Amino acid sequence: MKPYVLGIDIGGTNTVFGLVDTRGAVIASSSIKTAKHAKFEDYIDELYTEASRLISVNDAEDKVHGIGVGAPNANYFTGMIEDGVNLPWPTPIPLAQMISEKFGIPCAVTNDANAAAIGEMTYGAARGLKDFIMITLGTGVGSGIVINGQVVYGHDGFAGELGHVIVKRHNGRLCGCGRTGCLETYCSATGVARTAREFLEIRTEPSLLRKIDIEAITSKDVYDAAMNGDQIAKEIFEYTGTILGEAMADMTVFSSPEAFILFGGLAKSGDLLLKPLVNAMDKNMLSIFKGKPKVLLSELKEADAAVLGASALGWEAK
Amino acid sequence: MKPYVLGIDIGGTNTVFGLVDTRGAVIASSSIKTAKHAKFEDYIDELYTEASRLISVNDAEDKVHGIGVGAPNANYFTGMIEDGVNLPWPTPIPLAQMISEKFGIPCAVTNDANAAAIGEMTYGAARGLKDFIMITLGTGVGSGIVINGQVVYGHDGFAGELGHVIVKRHNGRLCGCGRTGCLETYCSATGVARTAREFLEIRTEPSLLRKIDIEAITSKDVYDAAMNGDQIAKEIFEYTGTILGEAMADMTVFSSPEAFILFGGLAKSGDLLLKPLVNAMDKNMLSIFKGKPKVLLSELKEADAAVLGASALGWEAK
Numbered sequence: 275m276k277p278y279v280l281g282i283d284i285g286g287t288n289t290v291f292g293l294v295d296t297r298g299a300v301i302a303s304s305s306i307k308t309a310k311h312a313k314f315e316d317y318i319d320e321l322y323t324e325a326s327r328l329i330s331v332n333d334a335e336d337k338v339h340g341i342g343v344g345a346p347n348a349n350y351f352t353g354m355i356e357d358g359v360n361l362p363w364p365t366p367i368p369l370a371q372m373i374s375e376k377f378g379i380p381c382a383v384t385n386d387a388n389a390a391a392i393g394e395m396t397y398g399a400a401r402g403l404k405d406f407i408m409i410t411l412g413t414g415v416g417s418g419i420v421i422n423g424q425v426v427y428g429h430d431g432f433a434g435e436l437g438h439v440i441v442k443r444h445n446g447r448l449c450g451c452g453r454t455g456c457l458e459t460y461c462s463a464t465g466v467a468r469t470a471r472e473f474l475e476i477r478t479e480p481s482l483l484r485k486i487d488i489e490a491i492t493s494k495d496v497y498d499a500a501m502n503g504d505q506i507a508k509e510i511f512e513y514t515g516t517i518l519g520e521a522m523a524d525m526t527v528f529s530s531p532e533a534f535i536l537f538g539g540l541a542k543s544g545d546l547l548l549k550p551l552v553n554a555m556d557k558n559m560l561s562i563f564k565g566k567p568k569v570l571l572s573e574l575k576e577a578d579a580a581v582l583g584a585s586a587l588g589w590e591a592k
Numbered sequence: 593m594k595p596y597v598l599g600i601d602i603g604g605t606n607t608v609f610g611l612v613d614t615r616g617a618v619i620a621s622s623s624i625k626t627a628k629h630a631k632f633e634d635y636i637d638e639l640y641t642e643a644s645r646l647i648s649v650n651d652a653e654d655k656v657h658g659i660g661v662g663a664p665n666a667n668y669f670t671g672m673i674e675d676g677v678n679l680p681w682p683t684p685i686p687l688a689q690m691i692s693e694k695f696g697i698p699c700a701v702t703n704d705a706n707a708a709a710i711g712e713m714t715y716g717a718a719r720g721l722k723d724f725i726m727i728t729l730g731t732g733v734g735s736g737i738v739i740n741g742q743v744v745y746g747h748d749g750f751a752g753e754l755g756h757v758i759v760k761r762h763n764g765r766l767c768g769c770g771r772t773g774c775l776e777t778y779c780s781a782t783g784v785a786r787t788a789r790e791f792l793e794i795r796t797e798p799s800l801l802r803k804i805d806i807e808a809i810t811s812k813d814v815y816d817a818a819m820n821g822d823q824i825a826k827e828i829f830e831y832t833g834t835i836l837g838e839a840m841a842d843m844t845v846f847s848s849p850e851a852f853i854l855f856g857g858l859a860k861s862g863d864l865l866l867k868p869l870v871n872a873m874d875k876n877m878l879s880i881f882k883g884k885p886k887v888l889l890s891e892l893k894e895a896d897a898a899v900l901g902a903s904a905l906g907w908e909a910k
Binding site: 347356357404405419421422424426427428429430431432433434435436438439440441442443451452453520523524525527528529530531532558560561562563566567 | 761770850
């Protein structure tokens with residue numbers, strides 16, 4: 275087997291790629307701007323040029339076993355980016371095919387949350403776990419579900435959209451998906467900012483958050499305020515963690531995971547998020563599962579996580 | 593391979609068992625009363641005596657490959673009935689071990705809903721499907737989840753308790769599990785009867801159901817009234833189907849099944865249940881899954897279904 279894989283993480287702003295060895299060390303990495311090219315072909319050309327340079331300066335020509343790509347709405351079965359997503363090109367895009375033809379190397383693709391789950395299973399907090407659920411808490415809420423050691427792709431390759439379970443059936447928040455009440459409208463970084471705006475508008479107590487333009491408040495602002503003892507900010511985390519914990523208790527009756535693994539900026543909020551989350555999960559857990567699922571934090575270094583996750587998929591590309 | 597399996601379905605009232613061939617024909621079946629024996633050992637003795645007689649009169653001695661058992665809370669991994677269930681013996685019960693020792697034949701056990709899913713996959717509506725969710729609508733709501741051709745047992749063997757997802761987070765109905773708002777408090781046969789009582793108490797219109805003692809109303813009464821044009825009875829089915837459809841849309845984002853298969857008495861309510869169910873599912877479906885999951889009815893003959901489902905597990909007993 276060739277000793278390296280190339281991992282590519284396609285985000286709305288940047289595309290990060292790295293050369294990874296069998297032990298999960300990122301030998302070298304680089305990036306290009308995703309949105310620079312109006313034509314997908316031109317984007318692939320630049321990606322090929324830059325990634326080839328990376329491979330070449332690291333003496334890795336003919337040593338790359340496969341390419342793994344994580345991208346929004348990328349489908350493992352079809353190799354396509356299938357639906358309208360935050361990318362500058364018309365969909366569907368035959369992503370796996372174009373990359374493998376361009377590089378002459380087998381390529382496998384999946385969505386970013388599944389890539390993170392594979393990375394965590396191969397190199398991170400989920401090593402040795404056969405049943406776990408990865409929850410990515412970023413701009414949205416994503417998930418990668420692993421059952422019996424295998425990523426759950428479902429019948430059509432799109433399974434594992436747990437950010438879109440409905441947590442408020444009535445009067446829920448409007449979601450980017452067009453429906454209302456989705457988990458991600460409450461428990462993403464954006465959701466935390468929305469909660470902050472709601473709480474500040476409804477309530478009258480003083481808060482450190484009132485110093486910030488209400489439309490510009492971020493989850494980081496809420497975190498900083500809470501760490502400085504701000505009561506409203508702490509309650510925002512309490513609210514967020516409770517909703518996530520309730521949802522995770524419901525997820526448990528589906529696949530009975532050994533652990534949930536939290537990933538992304540919000541996951542680093544420590545006990546502010548984890549305490550209400552674990553409380554709510556425990557309080558809402560069906561008795562046979564009580565105390566069973568662990569709540570773990572991702573162990574992948576943030577700068578490398580996306581590339582590592584994608585690269586792990588490169589080992590199974592064919 | 594020996595040509596028969598023995599399927600055993602242990603219910604709270606009756607234990608039904610049957611000799612099944614490789615094509616899913618029930619060669620012969622019989623039953624004993626589950627609750628007759630205070631001691632589990634005595635129950636197993638009678639089961640052994642009666643099942644051996646069945647095997648013997650059908651010239652099947654030494655021709656039984658394995659025994660499959662469906663029983664409440666039976667765990668595929670441990671072979672035990674693990675938790676307090678509606679059975680007359682103290683738990684845990686080492687079910688698989690005691691049966692295989694008594695009969696001298698390998699035995700595998702699982703809960704009744706998983707057995708139904710395996711039966712449906714082997715002999716019924718799920719033949720050829722690799723990703724589906726079986727929903728059993730009986731006294732409670734059970735589920736058997738199949739992903740990539742395998743029953744989902746989860747980390748501890750208890751996965752697939754979809755009757756206990758929370759569908760009403762606030763002011764939900766009290767469930768036998770000790771929590772409130774579980775799916776099965778609304779969408780089981782018992783749930784339909786509870787809805788009938790609620791509707792009749794809150795509302796004042798005339799209804800055929802008012803002729804029945806309100807505490808004695810069954811889902812069958814509601815069905816009969818609805819088929820006779822009763823408006824309240826029709827709305828009870830509308831209410832039930834809507835909640836189930838909403839829940840099924842949420843289940844879809846987890847595992848993206850090709851189909852849901854409905855099983856049990858309520859599943860036979862036809863369009864009364866299916867129409868609002870499919871409407872609600874479609875209305876609440878995340879767009880990438882819209883129109884994808886089919887809603888199918890079980891194809892197993894009711895009298896044979898439980899035994900067939902359990903027996904299918906007998907082929908993998910070892």
